[in-house]
Amino acid sequence: MSSLEELKLELKKLGQEYAKIKTMPEAERKSFGEKLNARKSAILTAIHKQEEIAESVNIEPIDLTAPFGENTKPFKPTRGTKHPLTTELDRVAEIYRQMGFNVIEARQLDDEFHMFDSLNFPTGHPARDGYDTFRTSEGFIPPAHTSTMQYRALTRFRDHLDKYGQIAVVVPGRVFRNEDVDATHEHTFYQCEGVFVSRDATLGQLLATWQNFFETYYGQKLHIKTQPGFFPFTEPSLEFQIEKPKSLSGKGDGWLEMGGCGMIHPNVLRTAGINPEVYKGFAWGGGIDRLVMLKFGINDVRYFESGKLEFLKEF
Ligand code: DAH
Helix, strand or coil: CCCHHHHHHHHHHHHHHHHHHHHCCHHHHHHHHHHHHHHHHHHHHHHHHHHHHHHCCCCCCCCCCCCCCHHHCCCCCCCCCCCHHHHHHHHHHHHHHHCCCEECCCCCCECHHHHCHHHCCCCCCHHHHHCCCCCCCCCCECCCCHHHHHHHHHHHCCHHHHHHCEEEEEEEEEEECCCCCECCECCEEEEEEEEEEECCCCHHHHHHHHHHHHHHHHCCCCCEEEEECCCCCEEEEEEEEEECCHHHHCCCCCEEEEEEEEEECHHHHHHCCCCCCCCEEEEEEEECHHHHHHHHCCCCCCHHHHCCHHHHCCC
16 A cells, blocks of 8 residues: 555646646547546545544553553543542531631641640650651651641731730641551541630630530530640640540440640740730640541541542542
């Protein structure tokens, strides 16, 4: 078969043949013209065929491991869905927003000052080792908890104390720990931090605020329980538990540890430029992954970071 270029050249030459008709004897013109027309349409058909072949040449890279026919199927975009943690983080932020809190986003890379110094961890104090912190070779810290945002929340909204007499902020964020990974421990997970400051903030307000959040999230009344805890950035410090939500777990037995909280330590307020003689604050922080696992009956935290489509398609 002639190439496309050869056919086009032939067509051009044929064009010149047509000019000869004028100089021909009358009797020969008709049959000569018919021959030329037949030849022309044959060349045009051949050109079209060649062009069709050229168009069907596949210029996309192919996936050799794809099932038969998959590489040449027309591209059909499929609509993805939000990761369940994204959906639930949005929901958590929305609940706090409806309660009147400001919402700011946490960082995924932080430093020694925000992770420890600003949170009243004395230099060299063993409590620093309590957080299985990663460090980059430059000395940055992927935050081990959202409390690293407390200093930023306090300083960013400090002018609210003069304007409105209070600071009310929550900070959802991604956190990282050097964990031995298993069904209930991940190296990467999510937390939400809360900070409230006013002249007369109380522990009672703290407990009611967090309880209110959980009751709204799970859509039912829930009992809460606290026990003493230790965090350098709060005094007193408490561990916070909620009653297992009835509708979700089947049985209403047992208590679930949801995070830590307490009255903000005067040193933390002072470092952020807030006078602890005048203002008091409370703070709280807890994991989001657990909250979501409980809501949907997910029994292994590792699904969240796995990127497994079978898991993600369920949401
Ligand atoms: N950041 C703590 C943790 O991840 C939890 C926590 C405790 C947050 C007390 C707070 C707090 O805001 O006041 O272990």
